[in-house]
Amino acid sequence: MAEFDTDLFVIGGGSGGVRAARIAAQHGARVVIAEEYRMGGTCVIRGCVPKKLLVYASHIHHEIEDAAGFGWTIREASFDWPTLIANKDKEIARLETAYTANVEKAGARVLKTRAQFLDPHSIQLATGEKIRSKYVLIATGGAPNHGAVIPGIQHVISSNEAFHLASLPKRILIQGGGYIALEFACIFAGFGSDVTVIYRGDNVLRGFDEDVRAHVRSEMEREGITIITGCTVNRVEKHAADFTSHLSNGSSIASDQVMFAIGRHPNVANLGLEKAGVAINPSNGGIAVDSFSRTSVPHIYAIGDVTHRLNLTPVAIREGQAFADTVFGNRPVEVDHADTPTAVFCQPEVGTVGLTETQARAQFSHVDIYKSTFRPMKATLSGRDTRMLMKLIVDATSDRVLGCHIVGDGAAEIVQVLGIAVKMKATKADFDATMALHPTAAEELVTMRTPTARHVRQAAE
Numbered sequence: 001m002a003e004f005d006t007d008l009f010v011i012g013g014g015s016g017g018v019r020a021a022r023i024a025a026q027h028g029a030r031v032v033i034a035e036e037y038r039m040g041g042t043c044v045i046r047g048c049v050p051k052k053l054l055v056y057a058s059h060i061h062h063e064i065e066d067a068a069g070f071g072w073t074i075r076e077a078s079f080d081w082p083t084l085i086a087n088k089d090k091e092i093a094r095l096e097t098a099y100t101a102n103v104e105k106a107g108a109r110v111l112k113t114r115a116q117f118l119d120p121h122s123i124q125l126a127t128g129e130k131i132r133s134k135y136v137l138i139a140t141g142g143a144p145n146h147g148a149v150i151p152g153i154q155h156v157i158s159s160n161e162a163f164h165l166a167s168l169p170k171r172i173l174i175q176g177g178g179y180i181a182l183e184f185a186c187i188f189a190g191f192g193s194d195v196t197v198i199y200r201g202d203n204v205l206r207g208f209d210e211d212v213r214a215h216v217r218s219e220m221e222r223e224g225i226t227i228i229t230g231c232t233v234n235r236v237e238k239h240a241a242d243f244t245s246h247l248s249n250g251s252s253i254a255s256d257q258v259m260f261a262i263g264r265h266p267n268v269a270n271l272g273l274e275k276a277g278v279a280i281n282p283s284n285g286g287i288a289v290d291s292f293s294r295t296s297v298p299h300i301y302a303i304g305d306v307t308h309r310l311n312l313t314p315v316a317i318r319e320g321q322a323f324a325d326t327v328f329g330n331r332p333v334e335v336d337h338a339d340t341p342t343a344v345f346c347q348p349e350v351g352t353v354g355l356t357e358t359q360a361r362a363q364f365s366h367v368d369i370y371k372s373t374f375r376p377m378k379a380t381l382s383g384r385d386t387r388m389l390m391k392l393i394v395d396a397t398s399d400r401v402l403g404c405h406i407v408g409d410g411a412a413e414i415v416q417v418l419g420i421a422v423k424m425k426a427t428k429a430d431f432d433a434t435m436a437l438h439p440t441a442a443e444e445l446v447t448m449r450t451p452t453a454r455h456v457r458q459a460a461e
């Protein structure tokens, strides 16, 4: 009898697990992958993909408003939330089928069930089956975290439920200042909901460049979204038809839905990690891994959100690929997380790569800032009151571009490409040598010639 039933058991069929399973199988490994909910994981089922579909839908409201300045008359535009949700669900179901088919086509066995460790090599399935595997990959992702239990917390929804609301809330209160909170705030506002954002910190988008934070807030407020900072929801009261949220500043707000998006925790509970001897990283609560995503147990690896390193889909996919190439492809790969481009699909959207001004000034002695805010060309005829922000952060000693931050239409698409230049360590001179593409908003990035600020750190005495 073979010592192991399989070469690799993957727990979790999300972005990272699916990639790892498929590539490991293509490398010739016998692979089993277990998914307790729906294949595709957070990104496909209740994250990036459905979110972006809702973002597209809510943008159309802007297009309709802007059309008048370009000569269009659009009569009787109306929006039907159930139609959007049904169409979104159809697309998600298609993707789920495609994900399953691709993994199976590569030769992996897909099990629609929960899995947990019995011992370092044995996996117990909720179906009753036990499987012994030579290697195990933990790719269980993360889940919304509502924070401290407050009275009425059972009435609060997370992003998971927001994708399945039966009707569009006329008024919604969203607690949180991160990207998920802001994206949903703008989605609902785009459909005409009255939106209030409550955030305990001093400004939204903690960790982003300060200019981006200020710009996004003012743009969202201009769109009619109420943002209350330095405040938390202490209690949620349910009435027959709506809710009242009681805030730490003593005030209260009525709404039809209350949503929290205040953070996510790695899915490490009830996995039997203690039976397997897998250690948790005490600094972030995720599974502790080395640069090859190997846990404290040499034949067990962990990738993606469950490690709580950089919780983004492309990162989980890259880590899954690197794991499979390292263990089954005879090609050790460490994933480089530096200069990962990211976006916030609020309105207007944010695209960012590299260091913030604060980070750059802490790490480099001479930092030049190139910053421009301007009215995008489209707004001249539409009359929309909006401004775009472009900011480059440059190490004045080496001339290297350390960071780039954009707020405005197309920011995410621009920054994906700009990420290549930043990763290649392009200099400001390289940017300047690049011919502008006219008329675009992005041409601003290669035409900003004079620093708007120069920061020189005095040497310590």
Ligand SMILES: Cc1cc2nc3c(=O)[nH]c(=O)nc-3n(C[C@H](O)[C@H](O)[C@H](O)COP(=O)(O)OP(=O)(O)OC[C@H]3O[C@@H](n4cnc5c(N)ncnc54)[C@H](O)[C@@H]3O)c2cc1C
Residues within 6 Å of the ligand: 011, 012, 013, 014, 015, 016, 017, 034, 035, 036, 037, 038, 039, 040, 041, 042, 043, 044, 046, 047, 048, 051, 113, 114, 115, 116, 139, 140, 141, 142, 159, 180, 267, 271, 303, 304, 305, 306, 311, 312, 313, 314, 316
């Ligand atoms: C609302 C929202 C919007 C987002 N938007 C973006 C975005 O625009 N861009 C971006 O890059 N990222 C975005 N993300 C983050 C992105 O979705 C995650 O980083 C990514 O899905 C992580 O992949 P993963 O494989 O680590 O985990 P997941 O995709 O979460 O997959 C883990 C899977 O494991 C399953 N599972 C858990 N425990 C078990 C078990 N014991 N047995 C069997 N199965 C189990 C889960 O059901 C899940 O399907 C968003 C997330 C959310 C919530």
